[in-house]
Amino acid sequence: MTQNTTSRSDTITSAMRVVLSNGLVALIQRNPSTPTVSVRGEVLTGAVHEAAELNGVAVFTGAALIRGTASRSFQQIVAETEERGCSVNAGGGLHSSGFGGKALAEDLPLVLEVLAEMLISPTFPEHEVEKLRGQFLLSLRESEQEPGTQASRAVRRLLYPPEHPYSRLSSGTPETVAAIARADLLAFHRSYAPQLTHIAIVGDVVPEAVVAELERRFGGWQAQQALPPLDLPPVVRPSTVLREDIAMPGKVQSDVIWAVPGLRRSDADYYAAMVGNMILGRIGMGGRLGENIREEQGLAYYAYSGVEADLGAGPWAAAAGVNPEHVEQAIAAILHEIERFCADGPTDEELADARAYLTGSLVLGLETNDGIAGTLLAIERFGLGLDYIARYPAIINGVSHADIVAAARTYLSVEGYVLAVAGPAGGTQ
Amino acid sequence: MGKTMSQENSVGEHRLANGLLVLTKEVHSAPVATCWIWYRVGSRNEPSGCTGISHWVEHMLFKGTPNMPRGSLDRTIARNGGTFNGFTWIDYTAYYETLPADRIELGLQIESDRMVNALFEDEEVDSERTVIIAELEGYANYPETWVDEAVKATAFTAHPYHHPVIGYKHDLQAMGRAQLYDYYQTFYMPNNAVLVLVGDFETDAMLMQAERYFAPLPVGPPLPRVHAEEPEPQGERRVTIRRHGANEFLQIGYLVPDCKHADFAALAVLDAALSGARSLTFMGGGAQTNRSARLYKALVETELAGSAYSSYMPTRDPFLFELGATVLESRATAEVEAALLREIERVQQDGIGDDELAKVQKQLRAQVAYGGESVTNQAMQLGMWEVLDSYRRVDTLTAELAAVSADDVRRVAQQYLTERRRVVGHFIPEGA
DSSP states (O other), X not given: OOTTOSOOTHHHHXXXXXXXXXXXXXXXXXXXXXXXXXXXXXXXXXXGGSOGGGTTHHHXXXXXXXXBBSSOBHHHHHHHHHTTTOEEEEEEOSSOEEEEEEEEGGGHHHHHHHHHHHHHOXXXXXXXXXXXXXXXXXXXXXXXXXXXXXXXXXXXXXXXXXXSGGGSOTTOOHHHHHHOOHHXXXXXXXXOOGGGEEEEEEESOOHHHHHHHHHHHHTTOOOSSOOOOOOOOOOOOOXXXXXXXXXXXXXXXXXXXXXXXXXXXXXXXXXXXXXXXXXXXXXXXXXXXXXXXXXXXXXXXXXXXXXXXXXXXXXXXXXXXXXXXXXXXXXXXXXXXXXXXXXXXXXXXXXXHHHHHHHHXXXXXXXXXXXXXXXXXXXXXXXXXXXXXXXXXXXXXXXXXXXXXXXXXXXXXSSSEEEEEEESXXXXX | OEEOOOOTTSEEEEEOTTSOXXXXXXXXXXXXXXXXXXXXXXXXXXXXXXXTHHHHHHHHTTSBOSSSBTTHHHHHHHXXXXXXXXEXXXXXXXXXXXXXXXXXXXXXXXXXXXXXXXXXXXXXXXXXXXXXHHHHHHHHTSHHHHHHHHHHHHHOSSSGGGSOTTOXXXXXXXXXHHHHHHHHHHHXXXXXXXXXEEESSOHHHHHHHXXXXXXXXXXXXXXXXXXXXXXXXXXXXXXXXXXXOSSOEEEEEEEEOOTXXXXXXXXXXXXXXXXXXXXXXXXXXXXXXXXXXXHIIIIITTTSEEEEEXXXXXXXXXXXXXXXXXXXXXXXXXXXXXXXXXXXXXXXXXXXXXXXXXXXXXXXXXXXXXXXXXXXXXHHHHHHHHHHSOTTHHHHHHHHHHTOOHHHHHHHHHHXXXXXXXXXXEEEEOOO
């Protein structure tokens, strides 16, 4: 066994954090154990900043960055990078627009050069935008036919008021994406700014040389407009059961989603909710939900819960895929486990296991360059500090039974919640 | 126990007296280790009427032993900060635990225990039956599943690659505990398994532990062999699936040689020229390299298709070299099919360029390097290649591909990607 068998926190604490003169934050870690490098970055502008009628514009803009820049066409970008076994990519999301690349370490300068062009001087060529739109529409139509998409869309619509960006899926709909104009992409891109950008670079690199390269490629980038505020409307917790059943011909299985409004990553009870959710619907084969619905009753191949705590309060949801005949039984099982969890909280053994898993598995997430870069990026987004991994075990071990019960009772409910069921017609009522 | 040298970055090969092959590789870049066990059993071993039995047995190995009752396996791994999974494929079944390196013994304990002690309790068999049917029904929500099953069923008339790994619903409803347990006792034997350990450990100490857990397991009787061989196809076959769906798409498969065949490398280079050199495992994590390749240029750039792919994977028996594309709304499927076939004809006539050969080499070198970042991925490659042929292929593959010439690529395209070896699957959405 080598040195850092406990937490490998030095992988994060020893990373270099540099703020360029234009406000761009770079996080760089040298990992000489493989000849590769991973770049992962994000600009904190996303679907939360788009108007309802332009739903999908953030995702569309992100994906269009690679479609042409002031100095390279899309075809040149993919030819030059793929020829060397590198890849570059970008894509929009809910709160941020992500970008990144992988390369052998010798090719990092090319990746940074291309990514800088994509972020700073994309040209959104008309024809490329139309090609991309065709691909988006094709995959949107496909996902509209998936019960999981329909159930997720319904849950968001039921949980959030229409003026809240969380009431929609970031991907947009076939209708909104068909109507987005090239000018809308250009306008959305003006919200990209270096002050909103974080970039993590991990691999067999010399950090000082990477900083010089970043200065050279990104240093001249300036914001084009005032930075977009994040101003999310208030959410009213449901006081009763809001249910939507969606009949989908030709389907065999139903997707069931139960949800309540959750919390923000920065909320004080975040860790209690996260550890609680681990026990309710994640650890092992899907926590208590998996144990009940899959292991004991054999109703589903998947059953789990997730808490989407981001810069805003996303849904805290439980989901299962079941035969239409078993929909009500699965819903009853979800409600039973939630009620029981709110009443009694976790057992001592469950809490000990969850703490051990969360702290023990840290090293697994810090094995690859991608894993390290992703961790650095999350730390920066939520302002956790580079000592976060070192502090993490104490944070997790400090979450008590009482904290978890309090968080569960604050958010989870078997009286006020939303429920969406999408699947074959006839079996869902 | 015969033992070869062991040092960083080289694979140690050790054979226990009961026939279990143990492969070890020290990797000290992170304090992580992974334990994999591979069995030479998959859906190719299944007789008609028992389809899906390999996968069902895999599920039952998570349902408890006398030493580790149901539910304690996943809890024990979680408590130790680990992750785990199992999967079944046409040629093999594999299980792994990836753990902080100082906990890796737990993987040996679990895998040696469930190789012989899985309970297969009646009520757990019945409960898992409906879980697997739910898994099957989840897949059946996707039109791609129906087309893929139809293409394989059409392409394989004599060989068990005919049926899906998940099995047919009727077989899943009909099978019982006795068949499952018998299958388990037949194939889950040290002499039919490969243990792969990769990570931050000392090889000698690791081997002593492997010996302690696995050496006491008894040798099984000789294993039944699969004799079926797919006869030479005599003409193109077509299958059309009409169901609810969004877009028309095509899936075309050609019967091609297995991974031991001398033409494997040339076919792999052809696949990479068509849609980029990919990571050699199905865990992903590599670089996207398809957008400068032939199919993307000919089908996606020209706005015939929303996506296009080729695929060729190492298998034990001859399997399929596949092509596919999703048709854009404004285009006709016939145009898209013609464009896919035209790309094959181009290679058959002109071969591929030296620049493409060079690109494939570089892409492959990079993909191997990306895959090497994770011990889990490294162990997966070693195990997969060992059950298919030899773990040494992981190291020789780069040289095998480098030795392929543009002429070789043209020749294999001419020899195997022919009309008579082809099955064309077509999906038409209805009622939309």
